[in-house]
Amino acid sequence: MTKFLNLLAAGLTSGAIYAIFAACVTLWYRVSNLLNFAVGDFAMIGAIGTALLVQDQHLPFAVAVIIVLVAVALIGWLFDVGVLHYALDRSTRGARVVAVFFYTFGLSLVLEGIARAIFGTDVYAAPPIWGGPASQVLDFHIQHAGVLTIALAVIVGLALWAYLRFTVSGKAVAACGESSLGARIVGISSGVLRRRIFILTAVLAALFGVVESPVTGFVYNSGPSISLIGVVAAGFAAYNKPGRAVLAGLGIGVIEALLGGYVSTQYNDVILYAALFVIIIMRPEILGLGAESDLAGVTV
Amino acid sequence: MTSALEVAGVSVSYGKFIAVETATLHMAPGECVALVGPNGHGKSSLVNAIAGTIKRGGQVTAFGKQIPARSTKAAVAAGLVLVPERRHLYPKLSVRDNILLGGFSKTRRLRASRAWDDVSDVVDMFPELKKLLRQDAGTLSGGQQQMVALARGLAARPRLLILDEPCLGLAEAVTERLYGWMEEITRTDLAILLVEENPVRALDVCDRMVRIYNGVIAEGVDEAAFPGHTGVEVTS
Numbered sequence: 001m002t003k004f005l006n007l008l009a010a011g012l013t014s015g016a017i018y019a020i021f022a023a024c025v026t027l028w029y030r031v032s033n034l035l036n037f038a039v040g041d042f043a044m045i046g047a048i049g050t051a052l053l054v055q056d057q058h059l060p061f062a063v064a065v066i067i068v069l070v071a072v073a074l075i076g077w078l079f080d081v082g083v084l085h086y087a088l089d090r091s092t093r094g095a096r097v098v099a100v101f102f103y104t105f106g107l108s109l110v111l112e113g114i115a116r117a118i119f120g121t122d123v124y125a126a127p128p129i130w131g132g133p134a135s136q137v138l139d140f141h142i143q144h145a146g147v148l149t150i151a152l153a154v155i156v157g158l159a160l161w162a163y164l165r166f167t168v169s170g171k172a173v174a175a176c177g178e179s180s181l182g183a184r185i186v187g188i189s190s191g192v193l194r195r196r197i198f199i200l201t202a203v204l205a206a207l208f209g210v211v212e213s214p215v216t217g218f219v220y221n222s223g224p225s226i227s228l229i230g231v232v233a234a235g236f237a238a239y240n241k242p243g244r245a246v247l248a249g250l251g252i253g254v255i256e257a258l259l260g261g262y263v264s265t266q267y268n269d270v271i272l273y274a275a276l277f278v279i280i281i282m283r284p285e286i287l288g289l290g291a292e293s294d295l296a297g298v299t300v
Numbered sequence: 301m302t303s304a305l306e307v308a309g310v311s312v313s314y315g316k317f318i319a320v321e322t323a324t325l326h327m328a329p330g331e332c333v334a335l336v337g338p339n340g341h342g343k344s345s346l347v348n349a350i351a352g353t354i355k356r357g358g359q360v361t362a363f364g365k366q367i368p369a370r371s372t373k374a375a376v377a378a379g380l381v382l383v384p385e386r387r388h389l390y391p392k393l394s395v396r397d398n399i400l401l402g403g404f405s406k407t408r409r410l411r412a413s414r415a416w417d418d419v420s421d422v423v424d425m426f427p428e429l430k431k432l433l434r435q436d437a438g439t440l441s442g443g444q445q446q447m448v449a450l451a452r453g454l455a456a457r458p459r460l461l462i463l464d465e466p467c468l469g470l471a472e473a474v475t476e477r478l479y480g481w482m483e484e485i486t487r488t489d490l491a492i493l494l495v496e497e498n499p500v501r502a503l504d505v506c507d508r509m510v511r512i513y514n515g516v517i518a519e520g521v522d523e524a525a526f527p528g529h530t531g532v533e534v535t536s
Contacts, residue, residue, distance in 0.1 A: 168407050168415045171397050175390045182388035184353060186456055187376035187405035240392070 007261040008254060013146035013215060015253020016153035020208045021230025022237065022245035023153075023160055024201035029239040030164070031173045032088075032194045037104040038079075039205045040226030041111040042072050046206025047213035048119045048220070050126040061127055065210055069203050076202035079107055080195040089191045108224055115220040128214040145214040152211055156204060157246030164242065173197065232272060235279035302364040304329045304460045304491040305350070305380070310358035312345040312515075319345040320515045322358065327460070329363075332492040334502035337512035343495045344385055346512060347462045350493075351375050351382035363459060376405045379459035385468060385495075387449040391438025395429060398437045398448050402455025419455040425481065426451055443474035450481070460491040467496075479504060 021039050028036050046068050053064035083103055130144040164170040175183045176190040183190050209218065216222075229252070236248035252275070256268050307325035311318065320342040327333055337343050349356035352372040360367040365378040375381070389398050400407075400416050407415035423429050426447045432440060437448055446466055453461055463482075467475040482505045486492060496502035503509060511518040 166412050168400065168404060168410050168412055171393065171401055171412060172404055172408065174393055174397075175401050178390035178392055179388045181353060181384060182390055183401075184372045185351065185376075185382045185384060185388070186402050186452065187373045188401070189373060 003261065004258075007257045009142065009146065011254035011257025012250060013143065013149055013253070014257065015250035016146075016150040017208070017212050017216070017226070017249075018229045018233045018252050019153045019246040019249025020156055021205060021226055022233035022249040023157055023242040024205050025227075025230045025234040026237055026239050026242045026245040027160055027164075027173070028194075028197050028201050029177065029234065030242075031176045031190070031197045032084075033100070033177050034104065035100055035231055035234075035239075036198070036201065037101060037227045037231065038108040038111060038223070039201065039230055040228075041108050041115070041223030042076075042202040042205040043209030043212075043226055044115060044218050044220065044223045045072055045075075045111065046209035047126050047218040048115065048124040049206075050210045051124040051213070051218075052119065054127055061129075065126075065207070068210070069206055072202050072206040073199050075111070076199040077195065080198050083107075084194070084198075085191060088194075108227065112221055112223060119220050121220060123217045123219050125213040125217045126210045129211060143215065145212065149208075149212045149215065152208065153246060153249070156208075157243055161241070161243035228276075229272060232276050232279060235276070302329075303327060303361075304331065304363060305493070306359075306361040307350060308359040308361075310346065310349050310356055310360060312342070312349045312354060312356050318515055320349065320356075320512075323512070323517045325510060325517065327491055327493065329459070330489040330491055331508075332486045332494065332506045334499065334506035334509045335493060335495045335512060336497070336499040336502055336509055337518075339497060342512050342515040343497075344464055345515075347382065347464050347493065347495055348384070351380060351462055353382065353384070373405070376456055379457070380462070381453050381456045381458035381460070382462045383449050383453040383464065383466065385464040387445050389437040389445055389448055389452070392436055394434050395437050395440070395448055396433040399423065399429075399451045399455050402452035403457070405456065422451045422454040425454070425484075442470050443477070446470060446474075446478060450478075458490065460493065461485075462493045462495070464495045465497065466494075467501075475501075 021043070024039050025036050028034065049068040049071065050061070050064045053059045053067060054061055057064075059067070087099065087103060128145050130148055132144060134144065135142045164174060172183065172188045173193055175186075175188060176193055180190050230249075233249040233252055234245045236251075237244035252271070256271060259265075259267055259271065303326055305325065305327040307323060310320060310323045312320040323346055325333075335343055335347065345354065348354045349369075350360050350367075352360075352367055352370055352375045354370070356369050362375065362378040362380040365374070367375045367378060367380065372382075390401070393401075396416065397412075399422065400412060400419055402422075403415060403419040407418055410418075423433070428444065429447055429451060432444065437445060440448065450463075450466070453463075466478055466482075470478070479501070482492070482494070486505055492506075494502055494506055499509060499511075
C-alpha cells in the first residue's frame with residue numbers, strides 16, 4: 001500500500017507537469033488551430049535562465065524569475081508579430097497541414113539552438129521555491145516541489161476552465177478557433193487574441209519550468225519531449241477543453257508511474273507514442289484532414 | 301442627417317481578377333436596399349469589402365464614421381454588422397454563446413452571464429431558438445442556423461445590417477419565414493442591405509434595388525428582367 005501511494009504521488013507530480021503543458025497547448029489550439037511544439041522550450045528557458053541568473057549573476061530569486069518571464073513574453077511577442085502574423089493574417093489560408101505544426105516546430109528548433117549556444121549542455125535546476133528535505137507523512141514521502149507542481153497545475157487548470165466557461169473573452173477565444181471569419185464579423189480581433197494567448201501560455205510554461213525544475217532538471221534540449229507529452233495529453237481533451245487536458249495529463253503521469261513501479265520503466269515512451277497514435281487515428285482533423293473549412297462555413 | 305452608408309470608389313481584386321470595380325453606393329438611415337446580380341458577379345465581394353472582412357480600395361463611411369479597410373472592429377463599432385453568406389457560426393459553441401458573442405464589441409470585459417442579460421432580448425424575435433439555447437450550433441438545421449446568425453447579428457446592436465444571401469440553400473418554407481421576419485425588422489429604423497440572387501423576392505421587402513453585373517454597379521432598370529417593378533429606383 002505504501003509503495004502504491006508513493007507511486008501515486010510520484011505519478012501525480014509528473015502528471016501535473018504534463019497537465020500544465022497540455023492545458024497551454026489546448027488553450028492556444030483553441031484560439032489558433034495550431035499546435036504549440038515550442039511550449040516545452042519556454043519551460044526550458046524559464047528553468048535554465050532562472051538558474052543561471054541566480055547562480056552566476058547572484059540575482060535574488062524573484063528578480064531572476066521576473067527577468068526570465070519578461071524575456072519569454074518578449075520572445076513570444078516577437079514570434080507572433082514577426083512570423084505568425086505574416087504567415088497567417090496576411091495570406092489567404094495556406095496549407096493547413098503544414099501550418100498546424102510547422103511554425104512552432106521551427107521556433108522550437110531555433111530556441112533549442114540558441115539555448116545550446118548560450119547555456120551549453122549542462123543540466124540545470126532553478127532553486128527550489130519551497131526548499132528542505134521531503135516531508136514525511138506516515139510512511140509517505142512528499143517532495144515539496146512536487147506539492148507545488150500539483151497545486152500550480154490545479155490552479156492553472158481551474159483558472160483556464162473558468163476563463164473559457166464564464167467570461168465573454170474566453171468564449172471569444174473559442175470562437176476564433178471555430179470560425180475566424182465568424183469571429184471577425186462580431187469585432188473579435190483573432191490575431192490579437194492569438195498573440196495574447198501565445199504569450200500567456202509561453203509565460204505560464206516558463207513559470208512552470210521554474211517550479212518543476214528541482215524535480216526533473218533541465219538541459220537545452222529538454223523542450224521537445226515535454227512539448228510532445230503536452231500535445232499528446234491535450235489530444236485526449238480534443239484540443240478543446242484545458243480543464244480536461246489537465247486531467248488527461250495527470251492520468252498519463254499516474255499510469256506511467258504505476259507501470260514503472262510494478263512492471264518496468266522501459267514502457268514509458270511506448271505508452272506515450274502509443275497514445276499519440278491513438279489520438280491521430282481518432283482525431284485526424286488535427287492534421288487538417290476532414291476539418292471544417294472556414295470558407296465553407298457551417299453546414300449540416 | 302448623416303447617411304447610413306456612403307461607399308465611394310470601392311474596388312476588390314483577387315490577384316489579377318477584379319471582382320468589384322469602383323463601386324459607389326448610398327443608403328439613408330432606415331432604408332432597405334437590395335443588392336442583386338447573378339452568381340459570381342461581385343455581390344459578396346462588395347459587401348465583404350464594406351464590412352471590412354477583405355482587402356479593398358476606396359472609401360467606406362457608415363453613419364459618418366470612416367471604416368478603414370479590413371477593420372471589422374471599426375465597422376461593428378460604427379453599427380455596421382455583416383451576417384455573412386453561409387453564416388459562419390461557431391459550431392461547437394452553444395446557441396446561447398453564439399448569440400452572446402454578437403455583443404462582443406460592447407461586452408468583451410464582462411462575465412458571460414452579465415453579457416447574456418445584455419443581448420438575450422434578441423431571442424424574443426426567434427421564439428424557436430428558446431428551447432435550443434443549450435444545443436451546439438453545429439447540430440441545428442440550416443434554417444435554425446440562419447436564425448442564430450441573424451440573432452447574433454442583432455446582438456451586435458446594428459444600425460445597418462448587411463445580410464449576405466440569407467436564404468441560400470434553405471427550403472422554400474424556411475425562406476418564407478425568414479422573409480416574414482425581414483419585413484418585420486424593416487419597419488424598425490434599422491437599415492438593411494440585402495444581397496439576393498432573386499430580385500423579385502428581394503423587392504418584397506426592400507425599398508429599392510441596386511444591380512451589380514460583372515463587378516460593376518449597373519445603371520438603369522432592366523425592365524425585362526423585373527416586370528412589374530418599373531417604379532424601382534436603381535442607383536448608379
